[in-house]
Amino acid sequence: MEQQRKMPSAKRQQLIIQKLKESARPISGKDFAKLTNVSRQVIVQDVSILKAKNEPIIATSQGYIYLSEHLNNQKQQIIACKHDAGQTKEELYLIVDHGVTIRDVIVEHPVYGEITASIRVGSRKEADTFITKIQTTDASYLSALTNGIHLHTLESDSLLKIEAACRDLRKAGILV
Structure with a gap:
């Protein structure tokens, strides 16, 4: 051959x-x-x-994605969260269930400054894949560097969806 x-x-x-x-x-x-x-x-x-x-x-x-023009029409909001690793699935589900995508996770490191990682989680399946990848690689969540405090950039076609996700995060005690 x-x-x-x-x-x-x-x-x-x-x-x-x-x-x-x-x-x-x-x-x-x-x-x-x-x-x-x-x-x-x-x-x-x-x-x-x-x-x-x-x-x-x-x-x-x-994997890799190409940021297409339609993303320019997306509404964005940065939110601050605090929780332990065990609440990650709940956090992600509360957000994606409102039709909102979690673009990234951001932590403030005392030496390196702001560390941003793109995660692009927009569904429960993507949330499960993300969590499974963390678990199977024995990696830590970035928020482990900051005692659970982290930021997310949220994206949606509607600010109302982002606001609804934030209400649910606040009720769950996750939103700072």
Whole structure:
């Protein structure tokens, strides 16, 4: 069987942009690596080069996404939360059940300053995937660095949905 040849970097980068623009879901570096017959690390480098060229690609816990124009119409609000790791699922569900996406998590580190991680959780399934990934990799939530205090950037097509999610978070004692 003949081995598939590696795709040239410029062509591979064009393919990454095209696939991300066409996809409604995140695409993992592993999937791109299989598609282009290179290592995942080569894909990480390609994405870094594309980002340096101002392509609006972000890495999430589910894979890479291309920030399309429709996201510009999204309403956003940053909220402050405090809870232990055991309440993470409740927090995420309370938000996504209102049709709101959790764009990121932000913590204020005493040495590094603000640390932001893109998580892009917009459904219970994505919340479950995120939590499972934390558990199976034995990673810690960023909020472990700040005694449970963290920020989230919330996105929705309606501020009313964000306000409803915040009401439920407040009732649960999660919203600061």
